[in-house]
Structure formats: structure tokens, C-alpha cells
Amino acid sequence: EDQVTQSPEALRLQEGESSSLNCSYTVSGLRGLFWYRQDPGKGPEFLFTLYSAGEEKEKERLKATLTKKESFLHITAPKPEDSATYLCAVPPDSSNTGKLIFGQGTTLQVKP
Template identity: 90%
Template sequence: EDQVTQSPEALRLQEGESSSLNCSYTVSGLRGLFWYRQDPGKGPEFLFTLYSAGEEKEKERLKATLTKKESFLHITAPKPEDSATYLCAVRASTSGTYKYIFGTGTRLKVLA
């Protein structure tokens, strides 16, 4: 069964304390892995798309990497404004149809 699992469920960091969020997936026919940020009461906001193992993308303090089984979202020297829920999603294609599967997210809190 296609599945996306994110860990940890919640993470508290001190400002400046770097860490990584994990997204493990088991899907057939991966056609992209997406990272989103969701603030309370708002819709998810796109961060990165990764398509193949070994690919990396960077944006400010965030860096996303992809292997054949998982993706990491590295946060370097986080600031309180990085506090949010980070969602991972995969787009999978089987038999000509495709679907999107989201993980349950990692709630990040960065303390000043």
C-alpha cells in the first residue's frame, strides 16, 4: 500500500539549533515529492519539488534532499518565523492514473 510517513511528529528547537525533518515513502511510480509549509489557519504553501534520487533544492535556511526511500528537510540556524507544520507529499502514478498522498506533517516550534 502506498504510504508517506513523516517524523518526528513534533519538534522544538532553540533559535539557531539546526535539525532535519524526515519523510519516508513507499509508493510505486514516484512522479515527484513535494514539501509544503502550513501556518495555523492557512492553506499549505509550496516550498520544494524533488523528482529523482540525489536531487537537492535550497531556499534560505531550508534544504530538501531525496533518496529512493526518503526525503529530508534540513533547517539551518532556524528562526522563530520558521515555526509551522511542514508537510511532505508524493505524486505517484500507476496504470496511467496518478494520485497525491500527503504525510501527517511535522509541527516545528522554534523558540527565541
């Protein structure tokens, strides 16, 4: 069964303390891995798409990387405004309609 697993479930950082979030997936034919940010009570906001192992994407303090079985979201010198839940998602092998399966997310809290 296609699965997406994120770790840790929750992460508390001090402002400026860099760290990484992990997303592992089990789809056999990866057609992209997608990172979203979700603020409380809001819909997910698209951040990055990664398509092949070794690919990296950056946006401000965030950098996403991809290997054959997992992706990392590196947060460098985070600020309180980076506090949110970060979701990763992949299209399942069985679907080509745009469906995504999501991980449960990592809730990041950055304290000043």
C-alpha cells in the first residue's frame, strides 16, 4: 500500500536553531514529491515539488531535498513566522487523476 510517513510529529526550536523534517514514502514509481505548509485553520499552501533523487529546491529559510525513498525539509535559522505544520504528499501508484496522499505532518513551533 502506498504510504507517506513524516517525522517527527512535532518539533520545537528556538529562533535561529536549524533542523530537518523527514518524509518517507513507499510508492514505487515516484511522480513527484510535494511539500506544503499549513497554518492553523487554513488550507495547505504549496511550497515545493521535487521529481528526482538529488534534486533540491529552496525558498527563503527552507530547502527541500529528495532521495530515492525520502525527502528532507531543512530549516535554516528559523523565525517564529515559520511555525506551522509541514505536509508532504505524493501521487499514489494507482492514480493519474491528480490525487495526492498526504503524510500526517510535522508541526513546527519556533520560539523567539
